[in-house]
Structure formats: C-alpha cells, structure tokens
Amino acid sequence: MMNRPDAPATKRNRDPILKALKKELHGAKELLEIGSGTGQHAVYFAKHMPMIVWQTSDQKKNHDAIQSWIKSTNSANLKLPLNLEIGLNEDCIKKKYDDVFSSNTSHIMSFKNVEKMFSLVGRILRKNGKFFLYGPFRVNGDFTSKSNEKFNDELNQKDPIMGIRDIEKLDKFAIQNNLSNYAFLQMPANNFLSVWSKI
Ligand SMILES: C[S@@+](CC[C@H](N)C(=O)[O-])C[C@H]1O[C@@H](n2cnc3c(N)ncnc32)[C@H](O)[C@@H]1O
Numbered sequence: 001m002m003n004r005p006d007a008p009a010t011k012r013n014r015d016p017i018l019k020a021l022k023k024e025l026h027g028a029k030e031l032l033e034i035g036s037g038t039g040q041h042a043v044y045f046a047k048h049m050p051m052i053v054w055q056t057s058d059q060k061k062n063h064d065a066i067q068s069w070i071k072s073t074n075s076a077n078l079k080l081p082l083n084l085e086i087g088l089n090e091d092c093i094k095k096k097y098d099d100v101f102s103s104n105t106s107h108i109m110s111f112k113n114v115e116k117m118f119s120l121v122g123r124i125l126r127k128n129g130k131f132f133l134y135g136p137f138r139v140n141g142d143f144t145s146k147s148n149e150k151f152n153d154e155l156n157q158k159d160p161i162m163g164i165r166d167i168e169k170l171d172k173f174a175i176q177n178n179l180s181n182y183a184f185l186q187m188p189a190n191n192f193l194s195v196w197s198k199i
Helices: 006-025 039-050 060-071 110-123 146-158 167-176
Strands: 029-034 053-056 077-083 096-103 125-135 179-188 191-198
Touching: 006 039, 006 096, 006 179, 006 191, 029 110, 039 053, 039 060, 039 077, 053 060, 060 077, 060 096, 060 191, 077 146, 110 125, 110 167, 110 179, 125 179, 167 179, 167 191
Parallel strands: 029 053, 029 096, 053 077, 096 125
Antiparallel strands: 125 191, 179 191
C-alpha cells in the first residue's frame, strides 16, 4: 500500500466541520477548496456530500499528496488539485463557484495574501454563495485560549509572516469584497468556522 502523508488533526476536526457544512450546503453545487493540504478533508467531505463537486487546490508541492489521497477513493465528485497559490497566481481562477472552503490557511499565508484570498473569493463566488474559513482566530483583540497564544508564538518564530488573525480584520476584508458576515461558529479545540455570504 502506498504511504500517503497524514495530517492527524483532520481526523479530529472533520466531523464537527462536516456537520456545519451539511447544514448549509444543499443541492448540487460546485465548491472550491483553497489550501487542501494532504487532501484528507476533501476526500472525507466529498464522500459524505456526494452532491457537491469538490474542487481541491493548493501549491504545486502538495499535489502529489492530494492526488494520492484522491486516488485512494472512488468519489466521482472529487476533482484533482488546481495549482493555486494566493499571491502568485490567483488570477488563474476564472470560473465561478457556489461555495468556497478553506481550513487552517489564514494563519499560514501572509496577512497580505489573506487579503488577496478574500479578494479572490469575492470575485469567484456566486450570489448567496458561502465562504467557510476554519481555524483559530483572535476575537475582540485577544487569543481565545492560552494554547492558541503559544501556537501563535511558535508560528511567529518559524516565520514572522505567519500568525493567528483577528477575526474583525478578516471581516473588513470580507466587507470590501461584498461578503457579509453570516455565522461564526465555535468548534472544538478553540477553533472556529467563520462563514460569509456573497451579497
Ligand atoms: C496548515 S496547512 C492546512 C491544510 C489543510 N487545509 C488542513 O486543514 O489540514 C496550510 C495549507 O495552506 C496552504 N497555503 C499556504 N500558503 C498558501 C497560498 N499562498 N496559497 C494557497 N495555499 C497556501 C499550504 O500549502 C497548506 O496546504
């Protein structure tokens, strides 16, 4: 059997995320995932929501992992990764999507690229389409747990461009791109699923 890369956190957070996504995603839809990572979320969500065409994407370096996870399933609604690196080539996405999902990306890409991600999402989402962004966020100017604060220090030490973002600043990017605040859901382990809706 092929040794596929494993991101253990996806197994811990996938069911609470799936439950929230299922409440909002009805009918046949096309969804773009930004920063699919190993592809494990995509495989799981596509299997449990067969009506959604799930388009994976990430930087080229992650494509082998995503492809190997996709090949391990037979979900016809799961699409091979697009080469999408925000800040480098987001203009390549020309088509519109019903929804966009991204997990644990806003604290990894630079703040400037987070802004560009919102601009991309605002451009490609169809009216009333949702942008689901999962991860840790600062709320009211503060970390929501000591562990998130420590995680933020570790990120900063690894690379100063990384860091947990203030949800209020992301809301500003959303407003600038015709995305209105729709829901901010508390998830396990001090994470959130923030949802914006295209006006
Ligand atoms: C912490 S991983 C999260 C992966 C996966 N979404 C998950 O939750 O397990 C961050 C992901 O963001 C991607 N990423 C970082 N910078 C990016 C950028 N500028 N454009 C697109 N993806 C980016 C990385 O390649 C990586 O797959």
